[in-house]
Amino acid sequence: MKRREFVVKSGLASAGIVATTSALGAISCTTGFNKSFVNIAVIGTGGRGCGLIPLINNIDNLNVVAVCDVLPFRLEEGLAKTNNTAKAYTDYKEVLKDDNVDAVLISTPFSTHYEIAMTAIEAGKHVYCEKTLVKGLAEINKLVERVSASNLTFQTGHQYHSSRLYTHVVAMLKKGEIGNIKSFECQWYRKGDWRKPVAEPKYERAINWRMYKEYSGGMTAELSSHQIDFVGWVLDENPKKIMGTGGIDFWQDGRETFDNTHLIFEYPSGVKAHFKCLTSYIPGGYQIKVIGDKGTITLTTGMAWINYYKKPEKSKLTDVDGVSGATAPANYIPEKGMPIKVEHLDPSKQALIDFKDAVIGGTQPISNLETGANTAKAVQLALDAMYNEKIQYWQ
Structure with a gap:
């Protein structure tokens, strides 16, 4: 199924069916925004929210005018990131009543x-919703x-x-x-136990919400979703079949979400994608490898390499350790190939700039409702496959 074949038919929601994107035509552009700057409220000032505020502070014409969190110490941290210039709220609904707030x-x-997203849209606010x-x-x-x-402009935070x-x-x-893409090999080995320190037991579930199924989609929603989004973007397809397993095998600490996940997606074109995620101290980090019939491309968060299925051109003749012969180009890495050099900003900062530009320009960003919704459905089906131990199919 092509990614644009998404639209929702409301009567099919209970069956988990999401269909074409014709409804999305209504949000192809926005109207009525006549300012050259955007005032934004950050709802949720935990690790991610507080991490984004300094980036926003360094973006022209994007201003944090309000912060909101239900935990007092988190709210204080968020407010401090704005140099105490923003309004502080403990109820997001009060934020949405603030006429000075253009977006959340x-x-x-x-x-x-x-x-929160539904209420924000109803309040007429543009939305940047984290993945x-x-x-x-x-x-x-x-x-x-x-x-x-x-x-309204709506951006998903992939x-x-x-x-x-x-x-x-x-x-x-x-x-x-x-050449023709045959498969994807995606991994994310997150060092540590993914657990944050808690000063008081009453805050355990609020701070370590990622550990509990009631609040979280675990590593699939928080980590692998980025790579799931990438594969769908490249193929312009949604998976037709999703298989998965996982377990709590590294950290016996009361968590409910898996500490290791293993997913296989099959796409209509026949391409297979593997997504493996671990929380431990295993080396490897984040990587996507795209495997074609003429070569591979490997990506990390900020670098990429291309490796064709042939030896690289010789750069010069020299003697190495007493052996006379030819060497590969100096920047060639045998396992990855030649670097792909592109000037780029920190992805999170670029995403925020894209959102600001979309709001001011009356457009939808590249990481929009459609791409975010497709990825979210794939994530939900992956969770269902793992928790129910049953293959899931995209209807």
Whole structure:
């Protein structure tokens, strides 16, 4: 199924069916924004929200005018990041009543995205919603319907979708630079136990919400979703079949979400994608390898390499360790190939710039409701495959 074949048919939501994107035509552009700057409120000032505020502070014509969190110490941290210039709120609904707020950035636990995003749209605010978009198939459908009926800019926070390096690589892949794509090998080995310190037991679930199924989609929603988004972007397809397994095998600490996940997606074109995610101290980090019939492209968060299925051209003749022969180019890495050099900003900063420009320009960003909703559905089906131990199919 092509990515644009998405639109929601409301009567099918209970069956988990998401169909074509004709409804999304209603949000192809926005109207009525007549300012040269955007005032934004950050809802959720935990690690991600507080991490984004300094980036916003360094973006022209994007201003943090309000911060909101239900935890007092988190709210204080967020306010401090604005040099105490923003308004502070403990109730996001009060933020949405503030006429000085043009847009909201939602960086709260996954389970809260739906309610906040829906309410923000109803309040007439432009929305930057951190990944993964929302939890649950029915909720995904309802949000698409609601945003489609508005003239507001909506961006999903898959920041690599905004990376100019990734954009360049996607263009290379679509032009057939490594031939026909056969598979993707994606990994994210997150060092440590993924747990944050808690000063008081009453804050355990609020701070370590990623550990609990009620609030979180675990590593699939928080980490692998970026790579799932990338594969769909490259192929312009949604997976037709999703298989997965996982477990709690590294950290016996009371968590509910898996500490290792293993997913296989099969796409209509026949391409297979593997997504492996671990929380431990295993070396390897973040990597995507795209395998074509003429070569491979490997990406990390900020670098990329291309490796054709042939020896690189000789750069010069020399003697190495007493052996006379030819050497490969100096910047050639045997396992990865030649670097792909593209000037690019930090992806999160670029994503915020893209959002600001989209709001002011009355457009939709590259990481929009459509791409975010497709990825969110794939994430939900992957969770269902793992937790129910049953293959899931894209209806």
